[in-house]
Amino acid sequence: MYEPPTYVSWPLLAVVWGTTLLRVALVRSTVAERRMNAALVFASLSLVLQRSLAQHWLDLWFGYGFANTLSNVCIILTAASLISLFSAWALGPARLPRIHVVSLSVCLVAGAILIALSTPARSRGVAIADEGGWLFAAYCITYAVPILAVAALNLWISLKAVRSATPGHERRVFLAVIALSLFEVFDMGVVMTTGVVNAVSEDNALTESHSDSGAFIRVLVVSAGAIISAGPVIRALGHRWRSRRVTRRLQPMWRTLTGAVPEVVLELRPADRRALSARGRLDRMSVEIRDAIMVLDRHVVVELGDLTGSAPPVVTAARLHLACLARSAGHPAHGTGGTTHRFATDVGGEPWELAQLADHWTDGERVAAALWARRLPQFGGPEDPSARVPAQV
Numbered sequence: 001m002y003e004p005p006t007y008v009s010w011p012l013l014a015v016v017w018g019t020t021l022l023r024v025a026l027v028r029s030t031v032a033e034r035r036m037n038a039a040l041v042f043a044s045l046s047l048v049l050q051r052s053l054a055q056h057w058l059d060l061w062f063g064y065g066f067a068n069t070l071s072n073v074c075i076i077l078t079a080a081s082l083i084s085l086f087s088a089w090a091l092g093p094a095r096l097p098r099i100h101v102v103s104l105s106v107c108l109v110a111g112a113i114l115i116a117l118s119t120p121a122r123s124r125g126v127a128i129a130d131e132g133g134w135l136f137a138a139y140c141i142t143y144a145v146p147i148l149a150v151a152a153l154n155l156w157i158s159l160k161a162v163r164s165a166t167p168g169h170e171r172r173v174f175l176a177v178i179a180l181s182l183f184e185v186f187d188m189g190v191v192m193t194t195g196v197v198n199a200v201s202e203d204n205a206l207t208e209s210h211s212d213s214g215a216f217i218r219v220l221v222v223s224a225g226a227i228i229s230a231g232p233v234i235r236a237l238g239h240r241w242r243s244r245r246v247t248r249r250l251q252p253m254w255r256t257l258t259g260a261v262p263e264v265v266l267e268l269r270p271a272d273r274r275a276l277s278a279r280g281r282l283d284r285m286s287v288e289i290r291d292a293i294m295v296l297d298r299h300v301v302v303e304l305g306d307l308t309g310s311a312p313p314v315v316t317a318a319r320l321h322l323a324c325l326a327r328s329a330g331h332p333a334h335g336t337g338g339t340t341h342r343f344a345t346d347v348g349g350e351p352w353e354l355a356q357l358a359d360h361w362t363d364g365e366r367v368a369a370a371l372w373a374r375r376l377p378q379f380g381g382p383e384d385p386s387a388r389v390p391a392q393v
Helices: 006-026 031-049 052-062 066-091 099-123 133-164 169-200 205-228 231-260 270-275 278-299 312-328 351-358 361-373
Strands: none
Touching: 006 031, 006 205, 006 231, 031 052, 031 066, 031 205, 052 066, 066 099, 066 133, 099 133, 133 169, 169 205, 231 278, 231 312, 231 351, 231 361, 278 312, 278 351, 312 351, 312 361
């Protein structure tokens, strides 16, 4: 059997397994995503089983050709996962909730039939393709029918969906899936034809040609499927990177605010904290910052004197710093909730709005420290300027 050159097969294998592992780790929130991940895992295993090292040990333990048969079983299980995936796309995940289990069970039976059909050839130390006859024809048909059904179903769904798809990336993805499905329909037709022709003819060039190119075709098809399914992984990595970047920008402001208002921090169990996604941590931090600002609202002093040279975000940050100092020093709040200035409404609660304020947090801290050191009356200092001393905070 033809094996692609190392400089071709290893990069493709890296793409397939890289996409698979990233999807399993990052893209698993919906039923369709989990079924797609299962299909990629089975397809990736089928490629590993075609490597010469895996074939050497499996064939040594279970007989010649067992690794190739097991690789074919993995492809059939890939087809089972894809059938359940396409049913979720076409009918919705709630329509047939057990279809994945049922399709896997049926395809496991087909896989067991493949192993049984290849047993006589393995006992004689030859590949089932070399054994030929009607056993090989049955083997090819058993292998091709589930994959042909998946390709035809996928082609039908994609042809319907591509008409309503938005122009651009979505339409290009459906067109790529249509092309891949057409190729699989053709390839599985060739597989079944090969099996039948081999059974009625001893010298069959078609069998030899397809047997030689089958491994390379599988690598290309699985790689194409992995590349098509890599879009959500790229988007998830982008969202995670942006969430972590905003979280790092908010960190200094969050530490100051929660230091003054520690009751807004909701303690989590270590397991729950580890389970939080990057977006979840950002949302949690944003809520705690917003809650702290609402608590500090009645400690905020609106009139800070002449700060015309400071940018508005710096003034806002300085007011919050002063409110933190006032609350930590035990100064009473200004007025009541009905009469005080609602400063919290002036600060946006979205993460990007808070990040814009956090970018000026250090500048605001310097302004607040200078104002606090002057011991002005609005910060708890005496009304008589001569009685003021530098603040001790």
